[in-house]
Amino acid sequence: MNKHVSIVFKKEIKDLFRDKRTWIASVLIPVLVLPLMFYLMGMGQNKLEKSLQEDINISIISQQQSDIADYLKGAEGVEVIEAEDPFAALQAGEIKVIVEIEEDFQQKLAKETPAGIKLIYDEISNESTYSVSNVEGVIYQYSEAVRNQRLEKLGIRPEVLQPTVVSREAYVVEGKESQGGPTLMIVTFLLPFLLMMYPVVGGMPAAIDLGAGEKERMSLEPLLSTGASRLSILTGKYLTILLTSVIGVLTSITGFFVASRISPNALPMDIRISPLSLVILIGVSLSIAMIVSGVMLAISVFAKSYKEAGTYLSPLMIFLMAPAYLTMFMEIRTVSTNLFFIPLLNSILLMKEALVDIINPLHIVITFGVSILLVIAALFFAKYMFNKESAIFRS
Amino acid sequence: MINVKGLKKSFKDVEALKDVSFNVNQGEILGLLGENGAGKTTTLRILATMLKADDGEVVLGGINVANNPEAVRKKIGILFGGESGIYDRLTARENIEYYGQLNDMDSASIKDRVDHLSRIFEMDEYIDRRAGKFSKGMKQKVALARSIVHNPEIMLFDEPTSGLDVTAARVVHKFINSCKEEGKTVVFSSHTMSEVEKLCDRVAIIHKGKIIEIGTITELTDKYQKSVEELFVELVGE
Numbered sequence: 001m002n003k004h005v006s007i008v009f010k011k012e013i014k015d016l017f018r019d020k021r022t023w024i025a026s027v028l029i030p031v032l033v034l035p036l037m038f039y040l041m042g043m044g045q046n047k048l049e050k051s052l053q054e055d056i057n058i059s060i061i062s063q064q065q066s067d068i069a070d071y072l073k074g075a076e077g078v079e080v081i082e083a084e085d086p087f088a089a090l091q092a093g094e095i096k097v098i099v100e101i102e103e104d105f106q107q108k109l110a111k112e113t114p115a116g117i118k119l120i121y122d123e124i125s126n127e128s129t130y131s132v133s134n135v136e137g138v139i140y141q142y143s144e145a146v147r148n149q150r151l152e153k154l155g156i157r158p159e160v161l162q163p164t165v166v167s168r169e170a171y172v173v174e175g176k177e178s179q180g181g182p183t184l185m186i187v188t189f190l191l192p193f194l195l196m197m198y199p200v201v202g203g204m205p206a207a208i209d210l211g212a213g214e215k216e217r218m219s220l221e222p223l224l225s226t227g228a229s230r231l232s233i234l235t236g237k238y239l240t241i242l243l244t245s246v247i248g249v250l251t252s253i254t255g256f257f258v259a260s261r262i263s264p265n266a267l268p269m270d271i272r273i274s275p276l277s278l279v280i281l282i283g284v285s286l287s288i289a290m291i292v293s294g295v296m297l298a299i300s301v302f303a304k305s306y307k308e309a310g311t312y313l314s315p316l317m318i319f320l321m322a323p324a325y326l327t328m329f330m331e332i333r334t335v336s337t338n339l340f341f342i343p344l345l346n347s348i349l350l351m352k353e354a355l356v357d358i359i360n361p362l363h364i365v366i367t368f369g370v371s372i373l374l375v376i377a378a379l380f381f382a383k384y385m386f387n388k389e390s391a392i393f394r395s
Numbered sequence: 396m397i398n399v400k401g402l403k404k405s406f407k408d409v410e411a412l413k414d415v416s417f418n419v420n421q422g423e424i425l426g427l428l429g430e431n432g433a434g435k436t437t438t439l440r441i442l443a444t445m446l447k448a449d450d451g452e453v454v455l456g457g458i459n460v461a462n463n464p465e466a467v468r469k470k471i472g473i474l475f476g477g478e479s480g481i482y483d484r485l486t487a488r489e490n491i492e493y494y495g496q497l498n499d500m501d502s503a504s505i506k507d508r509v510d511h512l513s514r515i516f517e518m519d520e521y522i523d524r525r526a527g528k529f530s531k532g533m534k535q536k537v538a539l540a541r542s543i544v545h546n547p548e549i550m551l552f553d554e555p556t557s558g559l560d561v562t563a564a565r566v567v568h569k570f571i572n573s574c575k576e577e578g579k580t581v582v583f584s585s586h587t588m589s590e591v592e593k594l595c596d597r598v599a600i601i602h603k604g605k606i607i608e609i610g611t612i613t614e615l616t617d618k619y620q621k622s623v624e625e626l627f628v629e630l631v632g633e
Contacts, residue, residue, distance in 0.1 A: 007497055008497075011485075011489075014485070015484050015485060018484040217480060218475060218479070219481070221440075221473070221480070222473060222538075222541070222542070226494055226498055227465060227499050227545075229465055390407075392445075393440075393445075393446070
């Protein structure tokens with residue numbers, strides 16, 4: 001039997017890797033999609049950052065001369081533009097923010113009562129939206145200067161009005177390293193998502209070709225009439241799909257790291273993964289690939305044609321995406337152990353735990369136990385379909 | 396060589412085979428003649444161990460197909476009509492070798508056999524080319540070579556010339572005749588009278604899952620005093 005499995009496996013690998021669709025789905029797409037996506041995102045982000053570093057064009061609407069208007073004209077980081085119609089200029093992108101100064105601003109300032117300034121921005125424009133904070137910062141500097149003058153007049157040191165100094169620091173258990181701060185949130189969502197999706201993306205063309213494809217090109221019946229048992233043929237095909245799924249995962253992770261290299265701003269990757277966590281991630285990912293390979297082969301064997309198999313298999317991706325989104329905002333430290341009994345959701349949760357270096361033996365045992373049962377079920381499902389006459393000869 | 400007795404097979408509520416029985420002697424060509432849906436393909440699929448009969452017995456070369464299907468498969472070669480079932484991304488040689496390996500031949504025997512088949516089917520020019528761009532006739536030759544790479548004793552043909560042009564069909568006919576010359580036992584299904592008359596030693600007319608007449612062409616034409624075509628129409632109805 002092993003000999004026949006090996007013959008089928010070698011033939012399928014040779015056949016598949018002569019097909020450019022396999023290269024596109026298992027290698028090119030996973031390797032290129034993320035770097036390309038983050039490169040383009042990074043380009044947009046860089047352009048925005050560059051534009052925010054330059055002086056921000058603003059227009060002032062004011063009925064009378066005011067100190068704040070004079071301050072803004074001389075302030076660093078903003079450039080006041082005299083626009084005939086400031087709102088038209090805002091919509092045309094000539095200015096980023098309109099500063100509307102209250103009519104009796106100067107009088108209120110003199111009476112030492114709060115004087116109003118309205119910042120008007122274009123919500124459709126990212127540059128305008130981000131510029132508001134910068135302009136607010138410049139106005140804050142003016143407010144600080146006025147406040148300090150007033151306190152000085154009253155003979156009060158400014159520090160007296162600042163009883164606390166707040167700073168933030170992530171807690172790290174002694175002997176352990178920081179896991180990457182805010183970056184972690186992106187990585188704990190994106191990496192499990194990829195490890196869930198790419199076994200399907202990588203393995204699907206192979207699954208379709210090896211099941212429905214054999215039926216469509218009428219090669220299944222001659223194959224079943226050879227000296228090889230159905231189980232050997234099925235095992236050879238299953239291993240081929242599993243290999244392409246794993247290749248899909250590996251290439252997507254490669255793409256992930258390439259993306260973080262070429263666009264460190266868009267995808268910062270200063271995260272450290274311990275060796276044990278890495279083993280867990282690989283194990284979980286492999287179990288997902290083993291499950292989906294069996295399910296995809298069974299569905300493909302049932303389908304009559306490439307087209308039908310594609311129609312049945314595409315929703316599988318949405319089905320696998322659901323647990324990734326479901327756990328997106330879950331508090332990983334306090335997640336209920338019961339959730340680890342839910343297939344696929346448990347895989348995502350365990351990967352998230354591994355990424356933040358939470359090693360909970362009970363969660364690991366439950367997740368892998370459930371996954372092993374699912375792998376067995378998927379293999380039986382594939383075997384059942386491959387032996388079912390009405391599925392094999394469905395046309 | 397082939398003994399089929401009381402074969403029955405249903406697909407849900409459709410009775411595909413009601414009671415099929417026939418024998419085929421060694422070196423004989425039996426033609427299964429019937430309309431589409433008469434039960435020809437189901438019979439051949441049961442003989443090739445792809446389907447399990449609900450009832451009845453099939454013995455090929457002394458082996459009961461229900462008891463040892465894998466041993467039976469090593470004794471048979473099968474060829475289907477229509478699409479040839481060739482892998483387009485493999486070369487003609489790789490296609491044939493694959494079936495040799497699956498039928499437990501050793502590398503040296505496979506090489507000799509492929510070279511031999513390449514010569515007799517005149518495939519030398521394209522034996523190492525990928526099959527994707529082959530004509531239908533070239534593909535059918537590869538399929539023929541693939542079906543006999545392990546030199547089976549029994550050949551099963553399911554409408555092998557269906558969809559082929561005249562030249563390609565002639566290659567198949569020549570091949571079936573060569574099987575007889577080599578002493579192979581052949582079961583051949585068709586709905587083309589001329590083909591059956593030309594190739595078969597005996598004919599079994601199958602209709603609605605039953606063998607309704609069986610005999611040599613001469614026996615049948617003498618018995619009914621009609622041509623095979625007229626006889627067929629009379630037995631199965633217009």
